[in-house]
Amino acid sequence: MKINKDSLTVIKKRSGWQIIDFQELIEYRDLFFFLVWRDIKALYAQTIMGFSWAIIQPLIQILMFSIIFGKVAKISTDGIPYILFSSVAIIPWTYMSQSMTVSSQSLVQGSALLGKIYFPRLIFPIAPILSKLVDFGFSIAIILGLMLYYRILPTWNLLCFPLFFIMMVSIPAGVGLWLSSLAIRFRDVKHAMPFFVRMLIYTAPIVYSASSIPEKYRIIYSLNPIVGVIEGYRACLLGTPFPWLYIWPGMITAAVLLISGAYYFKRMEQILVDVI
Amino acid sequence: MNNRNIALKVEHISKCYRIGTKEDVHDSFGASVFDFIKSPIKNYNKYRSYYKFGDIKPDQGNGPKNDQSDIIWALKDVSFEVKEGEVVGIIGINGAGKSTLLKILSRITNPTSGCATIRGRISSLLEVGTGFHQELTGRENVYLNGSILGMRKKEIVRKFDDIVDFSGIAKFIDTPVKRYSSGMKMRLAFAVAAHLEPEILLIDEVLAVGDARFQKQCLAKMKDIGQHGRTVIFVSHNMPAVTRLCPRTILLNGGRVHADGDSHKIVSLYMHSEKSTKAERKWDDMIKAPGDEVVRLCAVRVKTEEGSVTDVMDIRKPIGIEMEYEVFQSGYEMRVYFYVINENGVTVFPSFDSDPAWRGKPRQAGRYVNVGWIPGNMLSEGTFFITPAIYTISPNIRRYKVEDAVAFQVIDSMEGDSARVDFTGNMSGVVRPLLKWETQFRPKGSKVTTEAKG
Numbered sequence: 001m002k003i004n005k006d007s008l009t010v011i012k013k014r015s016g017w018q019i020i021d022f023q024e025l026i027e028y029r030d031l032f033f034f035l036v037w038r039d040i041k042a043l044y045a046q047t048i049m050g051f052s053w054a055i056i057q058p059l060i061q062i063l064m065f066s067i068i069f070g071k072v073a074k075i076s077t078d079g080i081p082y083i084l085f086s087s088v089a090i091i092p093w094t095y096m097s098q099s100m101t102v103s104s105q106s107l108v109q110g111s112a113l114l115g116k117i118y119f120p121r122l123i124f125p126i127a128p129i130l131s132k133l134v135d136f137g138f139s140i141a142i143i144l145g146l147m148l149y150y151r152i153l154p155t156w157n158l159l160c161f162p163l164f165f166i167m168m169v170s171i172p173a174g175v176g177l178w179l180s181s182l183a184i185r186f187r188d189v190k191h192a193m194p195f196f197v198r199m200l201i202y203t204a205p206i207v208y209s210a211s212s213i214p215e216k217y218r219i220i221y222s223l224n225p226i227v228g229v230i231e232g233y234r235a236c237l238l239g240t241p242f243p244w245l246y247i248w249p250g251m252i253t254a255a256v257l258l259i260s261g262a263y264y265f266k267r268m269e270q271i272l273v274d275v276i
Numbered sequence: 277m278n279n280r281n282i283a284l285k286v287e288h289i290s291k292c293y294r295i296g297t298k299e300d301v302h303d304s305f306g307a308s309v310f311d312f313i314k315s316p317i318k319n320y321n322k323y324r325s326y327y328k329f330g331d332i333k334p335d336q337g338n339g340p341k342n343d344q345s346d347i348i349w350a351l352k353d354v355s356f357e358v359k360e361g362e363v364v365g366i367i368g369i370n371g372a373g374k375s376t377l378l379k380i381l382s383r384i385t386n387p388t389s390g391c392a393t394i395r396g397r398i399s400s401l402l403e404v405g406t407g408f409h410q411e412l413t414g415r416e417n418v419y420l421n422g423s424i425l426g427m428r429k430k431e432i433v434r435k436f437d438d439i440v441d442f443s444g445i446a447k448f449i450d451t452p453v454k455r456y457s458s459g460m461k462m463r464l465a466f467a468v469a470a471h472l473e474p475e476i477l478l479i480d481e482v483l484a485v486g487d488a489r490f491q492k493q494c495l496a497k498m499k500d501i502g503q504h505g506r507t508v509i510f511v512s513h514n515m516p517a518v519t520r521l522c523p524r525t526i527l528l529n530g531g532r533v534h535a536d537g538d539s540h541k542i543v544s545l546y547m548h549s550e551k552s553t554k555a556e557r558k559w560d561d562m563i564k565a566p567g568d569e570v571v572r573l574c575a576v577r578v579k580t581e582e583g584s585v586t587d588v589m590d591i592r593k594p595i596g597i598e599m600e601y602e603v604f605q606s607g608y609e610m611r612v613y614f615y616v617i618n619e620n621g622v623t624v625f626p627s628f629d630s631d632p633a634w635r636g637k638p639r640q641a642g643r644y645v646n647v648g649w650i651p652g653n654m655l656s657e658g659t660f661f662i663t664p665a666i667y668t669i670s671p672n673i674r675r676y677k678v679e680d681a682v683a684f685q686v687i688d689s690m691e692g693d694s695a696r697v698d699f700t701g702n703m704s705g706v707v708r709p710l711l712k713w714e715t716q717f718r719p720k721g722s723k724v725t726t727e728a729k730g
Contacts, residue, residue: 008393008394008395009383009393009394009395009398010391010392010393010394011380011381011383011386011387011391011392011393011394012386012387012390012391012392030423030427030428030429031423031424033423033429034419034420034423034424034429035420038409038412038416038420041411041412041416042409042411042412045411045412045452046411112406113406113407113424114384115379115384116384116400116406116407117382117384117400117406117407117424117425118382118383118384118400119424185323186320186323270386271386273379273384273385274293274385275323
């Protein structure tokens, strides 16, 4: 056994707004890894379809939307086939909505563990953000399949994909950090969340095209970071020009959301166990 | 640095919680509606108040002048030091602050004020099997649980075979844990916990769960840990375990360190102070007396052969345990008994009423006085507690059981005719019977002669 006599821990009342202790997060990386891995393993345990569910769920939604909004309501998509138009949006949306829902409930769900053992609390809301990425990876296959079918070749726009990927991950992370710590104090979050997510889908150009938003509301509309992610994904994957005006405001919101979320979480971390 | 060998230093730690206060009750519909409308604001302030304490100090609060009446101090100004390799027990009644102290030391919750310094890796064994996931296999849970308890992945990989061997369920290691029996789960969880190698181990009442074999395993493991020079903090209600495993014990009372020192002394102090029990206990108000509609306990007494009720008993003389109870419903056959418990919390023995005149017969309604006689030269010196109880045999229901209802001291006046003979030192043992001794003596060069026969 390696005895690390010099690891000195001081326990005292910590106050106020302190930054994330990355040192500690690195120390607990194995636990972090196992919790993410547990989420992935346990999600489709005892199912016949296994990870196919990661494809089936968004696929059915895409088909539904294509029929209702594409065929019945005939929503304008700036010339892109509706099914492709919607799948490029629904897949990141499915990831964001699912991971923010799970993340916001993570502390309440894990309260049994919280009260028994110490580890950086940040692991709890962040683990589902990562584990849901596995689903996202599988469902990307839908987009690839459709692109193949419609003979759409990747363009240089694809180089911007990592940027929008990071933006996509940071939104549920920011929301999750805020809401998971709020949910510990106010269980209202649990009741508001499904409703909030259902509403949220209509605030972004998922079923409709962003170009149908009147010019004067564009800035306010684009403050919603989901708008930027969806528009960015469309441009990256389908090779359409980047509508940066829809993207920049959302990026700022996403960054503010994530940083403020991390600070708020750290602040609430001190009192978590006492108010659970 | 002179404090090199101090593993744990707790300095003036206090912790307060806010408890719920009574809600307003409205006598009119209008007031209730108004209250409902403004309830979100009220609720917000209430939930917010749970962690906003302002600048209160441990020496304030609770006082009659203070308006912070809904604040309780789970810990008040607790300070102590634990040296490397020391095994320390922490005892106290429920609510004395034991668990809060462990929670602070294991960093689950933060103190309101004060600070603690810990040297070395700390692990807590608060509840075996914490973090087991039902859907995962035993193998996967070993990794998950191990990492939750603070092991590194490399460490778990290295110890994996040992853990599985120790658990004795190698055959089921790839079965989901939800198919395990609770015993198997416990064994696997304990196997993981037993392979932790922290420098400081915190244990809270793990011995309260599990079967006897498991508890034994736990105790053996703890002893092992202690002997390997690791520091152990052991919170328990199990007084015999505390005295056996921990040379030193800290007694908490009302959130403060009440006493700290040699375990035997502290445990016996605790048993005395927490249970200021007398030789007689009476319930005058029959409605509040222990029991139910069938039978209620009226009084318990400890008395001498001469009939006087006293809490000081001569070790050589019989001790009468008298239980007075009122039977309200006729026709029940009853099992009347009591436990004798010593100052370490060990049950010395239980004793059932074996009076042949009443045995196997349903009891009429009325008042009964039962006396059980503990023979002289049976108990050792010290304090003993009596826990009286009654069962009805069919249906098999416990009607009452009063923990440590009465207490008495057994003393040896050292006149040479007790089991001490003429030894005046410290005698251990739970019982002290006066045995019949025989000696065979053969002087040099003679045949065997038997002395003391018959």
